[in-house]
Amino acid sequence: MIDRLNRGNKAMLRTGLLGTIAFALSLTAAPAQMNHQHASEAACDESVLRCASKVTPTFAPDGTLWLAWMAGGQVSVASSKDGGHSFSIPVQVSKEHLNLDWGPDARPKIVVDRKGCIALAFSVFRDKAFNGQVLTTRSTDGGKSFDELRPITSSNESQRFEALGLDADGSVFAAWLDKRNRVPAEQSGQKYDGAGLFFASSKDGGATYSEARLAADNTCECCRLGLAFAAPGHPVVVFRNIFDGGVRDHAIVTFADPATPGEVRRVSKDDWQIAACPHHGPSLAISATGTYHVTWYTNGKARKGLFYARSQDEGRTFSDPIPVGRADRNPTRPYILAGPRGMTVVWKEFDGEKTTVNLMTSRDDGQSWSKPTAVAATTDTSDHPLLVSDGQNTFLSWMTKADGYRIQPIGDGS
């Protein structure tokens, strides 16, 4: 009896201790796990689409929808032949784990040409100081495999915020923000603000790029670029610049050809004088009429919030900015697209609990706009809303942590 009792007591003691250990472990592990779930932008840690924090769509000329996304330390690509209802088995563009740029305005870029050649670009952090590196790759077998990752430039200074565009002749135009000019400036004892807007082109579907060249120096260093084509061979880039006095307002540059940047012109005088990273870049679309359409965020003295303006003279002058979204709902992340039947702008609004994607359309090339309507919502963190067109319809592309990825057709002024 005593022996049994002792055994029983030992068993209980063991159970109790194991319970204590488990409890102690749970005290440390559970908050860590909970913290991870809450702290992450992503719903899960794998490389699958459901775990993505950023998803970028594009339609190939044959109507295939392609996605490139960041998830689980990888950039993956998949395609859909049925408008996003089902996707091919994802292909990771590299075998190694990538230290991907997780800045708010970072995301993989993807273009697909008429031959089905896929060009990709994205940024990684190259060191512990968070200096960036733009990596590129391409696929010539329909996305089954990708070339080895290559830096877009041989410079070892920081590069981030790349943009890719497919020109009419199939060449790929790339622009990015590059800190290489900081070094010679500081060596000569001069202060260097921001970054340089650099560019290059690829004539082989994104396998190799021409030597990097400067389009504009001392731009803001932490916002995405807007890129579109005014005509074949004429890329246009809109970016947050640093004007005299540290004013971070928007500027635009039209290229005479893919190797010749034109004059830097100002989009608007918002007068946002700030030594900070806004992490909130602009969006550009150019309609068939040649009108430039720009939407952006500012917190300037002249105006605060999201704005839209248009230019009918290649960016020399812009219309008076009109506000976008409800000022009391914190409108953010505007994106504009010239669709088959008109202009569309989407942006996010937040009421303290719920994020909605709102939309407005224009049938007269941006002269007047529809009343905004909410077209999607989520109650947890979300990617920027994007627009994409297959040439017939316009779609909202939006990744959310709570509800996953969605691509939904929307009205576009038709």
Place this chain on the structure above:
Amino acid sequence: MTRHLLAGVFLVGLLLSATASEAPQQLKPFVRGSWQDVLRSHAGRPTLVHFWGVTCGPCKVELPLLGKFMTDHAGIDVVTISADLVPDLPGATRSMLEKAGLWSAENWTFSDGFVERLRFEIDPAWQGDIPRTILISRDGTMTTIEGSAEMKELEKWSDQQLAVKR
């Protein structure tokens, strides 16, 4: 069995002692409600709250200046909050705070992926630009400085606060 039990007890002891000894030096997780915690715990004391991020260029320049400010102004509570989009970079965050002389400040890091909601609780109009500094006076008055703060401005505010008798 006894050995296992002792090992278990030792493990529990280790876990508890590790948690206890590291607690004062850890970055505090900034989650829903943390902003009110910050306001409550510093109520009645002049407090400088600085929002920054490890990838933010202007922040790298300003952080050491704030470290010196903290050293020179013992009467001001200094709170830092790493407000990057994705947190969970305690190594980099700590390293930068240490280099700037700010590790002994009250340091928080965003620990909720829904950063819009965290920012909304602090300032509904804040869209995430960093650096950003909020000066909280003894009477609770808040002054927001967008972008890098001018140290002269901070000095002036500090002098005013420390001159006010409670």
